[in-house]
Amino acid sequence: MAPIDRLTVMASLPILDKRMENLIVAGAEAGELDWHILSSRSHHFTGSSMQSFGNSILDVVGNTPLVRLSRFGSKVGPTLHAKLESMNPAGSMKDRAAKRMIEDAEKAHDLKPGAQVIVATSGNMGVGMAMVCAVKQYQLYCLVDPKISPATEKCLKLYGAKVIKVYQRDKTGGYHLTRLEVAESLKAQYPDAIYLDQYDSPANMDAHYSSTAPEIYEALDGDIRVIVAVAGTGGSSMGIARYFREHSPETDIWLVDEYGSLALPGNSGVGIRYLNGMGASITPNNYDWPSFDQFVDHVVYVNPGRCINAAVDLARSEGILTGGTGGAAAHVMRDIAAPQYSEGDNLVALLPDHGSRYTDTQFDEEWLTARDIFVPAIHSDEVVK
Numbered sequence: 602m603a604p605i606d607r608l609t610v611m612a613s614l615p616i617l618d619k620r621m622e623n624l625i626v627a628g629a630e631a632g633e634l635d636w637h638i639l640s641s642r643s644h645h646f647t648g649s650s651m652q653s654f655g656n657s658i659l660d661v662v663g664n665t666p667l668v669r670l671s672r673f674g675s676k677v678g679p680t681l682h683a684k685l686e687s688m689n690p691a692g693s694m695k696d697r698a699a700k701r702m703i704e705d706a707e708k709a710h711d712l713k714p715g716a717q718v719i720v721a722t723s724g725n726m727g728v729g730m731a732m733v734c735a736v737k738q739y740q741l742y743c744l745v746d747p748k749i750s751p752a753t754e755k756c757l758k759l760y761g762a763k764v765i766k767v768y769q770r771d772k773t774g775g776y777h778l779t780r781l782e783v784a785e786s787l788k789a790q791y792p793d794a795i796y797l798d799q800y801d802s803p804a805n806m807d808a809h810y811s812s813t814a815p816e817i818y819e820a821l822d823g824d825i826r827v828i829v830a831v832a833g834t835g836g837s838s839m840g841i842a843r844y845f846r847e848h849s850p851e852t853d854i855w856l857v858d859e860y861g862s863l864a865l866p867g868n869s870g871v872g873i874r875y876l877n878g879m880g881a882s883i884t885p886n887n888y889d890w891p892s893f894d895q896f897v898d899h900v901v902y903v904n905p906g907r908c909i910n911a912a913v914d915l916a917r918s919e920g921i922l923t924g925g926t927g928g929a930a931a932h933v934m935r936d937i938a939a940p941q942y943s944e945g946d947n948l949v950a951l952l953p954d955h956g957s958r959y960t961d962t963q964f965d966e967e968w969l970t971a972r973d974i975f976v977p978a979i980h981s982d983e984v985v986k
């Protein structure tokens with residue numbers, strides 16, 4: 602075990618009070634704690650005597666597990682991993698971005714106590730933001746579209762958010778521009794209100810640059826050949842890509858988008874999309890256009906059936922239930938990227954959220970059939986009557 606250096610411990614554990622600090626150092630010195638994990642993680646202690654601790658729920662955002670997949674995919678070839686962002690406290694990787702966006706707005710003195718915060722969201726950003734606003738006592742207004750899953754909508758309300766559903770499609774066939782109009786009218790109504798635009802937000806990207814990416818890097822000691830991320834606002838993929846370009850330029854970044862999305866250049870043209878969170882009906886400014894080609898090595902467009910099928914495969918082979926966009930990342934990693942890499946290469950798919958949010962939508966046989974989406978793993982299930 603490496604010698605214990607109290608200063609190093611403290612630097613890596615910024616959220617702890619004195620009593621916890623002493624316990625940790627004592628535990629590490631007594632050999633009861635895994636020093637390596639302690640030094641890289643602030644609250645996921647694997648030692649025998651430690652529990653996770655935070656002064657508020659916001660202190661336990663991030664530090665999600667990376668899990669090796671041993672049955673999903675071929676037994677030969679590269680080693681596959683999944684980064685489980687569903688383990689964030691409000692259930693998705695957007696918790697990281699929501700926290701950072703609010704903190705940055707506070708630092709810039711843009712947020713007055715008790716003010717209204719407005720976000721346009723397909724679901725997860727809203728839920729993350731609702732958690733943060735509950736802790737900090739801001740009134741959140743979530744502008745959502747009719748595709749939001751009923752479970753997500755209920756969660757938003759439970760956290761105290763006000764949900765405004767926008768039904769009118771904009772000229773691109775999506776809802777984003779209509780949501781922006783509603784945001785403007787809310788701002789006119791509440792002078793202290795701020796609109797946080799996750800599509801054009803350095804904080805969204807920074808959250809992943811400064812936490813998600815280094816967590817992946819440290820978990821595999823920097824030995825990562827491929828990261829597969831999903832394209833939405835661009836916050837997660839671009840934050841991670843920027844970090845890896847700086848720290849591990851040999852890591853290939855694969856980006857997955859759904860047919861019908863306008864998020865990326867050279868897109869497949871506008872169309873209806875089914876996987877909440879993936880794609881966009883605008884091209885977000887978060888994608889660093891001048892350097893996009895340097896950040897992203899491969900772009901893959903997927904159809905929802907294959908992604909949902911991969912999500913079900915993952916649940917049944919590894920016990921990991923992720924949503925359709927996690928299925929998209931897993932599908933591209935296993936079926937498209939993996940055959941192009943070698944034995945011993947580490948591939949990582951970022952799974953944005955948990956599949957339980959979508960039991961009545963993406964994973965529901967009737968919902969799928971009504972949309973002509975065929976998912977063999979669901980449609981060919983035997984029904985025992």
Ligand SMILES: Cc1ncc(COP(=O)(O)O)c(C=O)c1O
Nearest residue numbers: 725833834835836837878926953
């Ligand atoms: C389930 C899900 N997958 C993927 C994404 C895309 O991530 P990003 O917005 O960071 O590009 C989101 C974003 O909302 C999401 O909620």
